[in-house]
Amino acid sequence: MSQTWDVFRLITGKKNAPMMSGIKQFIQKTARCHNLIDEEWSGLSMHLYKLFFTLPPYVKGGSVYAGTFIKVKEAGSESGVKTKFDIQAIGRIEFLKVHPEVNVQFGMKQLTFYHEEGPVCLFVGEDGLIKKAGLTGDR
Structure with missing residues (x-):
């Protein structure tokens, strides 16, 4: 089921x-x-x-597909397991912590993390490029 x-x-x-x-x-x-x-x-x-x-708080490996919003506490793992998040170009992704080898895709645009970061909010800006911003407020 x-x-x-x-x-x-x-x-x-x-x-x-x-x-x-x-x-x-x-x-x-x-x-x-x-x-x-x-x-x-x-x-x-x-x-x-x-x-x-809803998503589990930790996504370590595999792929996640969503419409316009993804919110995860921790993406990937310290060991660098490949993890992919795929969302519509108009969407937004929020991570409290993101590890290396995490790939995000907004429509046809992609970004791969090569070092640990967070908290971070990702979205496609008016110029068509993937933008990173800090998260504000409590989650």
Whole structure:
């Protein structure tokens, strides 16, 4: 069952942005009106949120694909295991800590980290280049 959800999440996040937008709107509306809807619908909303919009705090190796936002406490590992984050060009990625050999891709643009950094926010600037900025506020 878990693999089925992973595949569904990959397909909807990468290929079907309108579906993801609809799911996000459903989650937002049920969160605002949770006391007016059945517990079953509220539970479905929470399950969808966890399924589509949360990542584990540590991503060490492998690939992560998302629509427009990725937020991870620690990306990669001290041993330099290859880790990739792929997001739409209009997206934003936030890392509290990022290790060497982590690759981020915004649409067709890529950036690889060669030393430990963080906290850092990544996005594509108006000039079309990947930009780095510090994170503000608590996570």
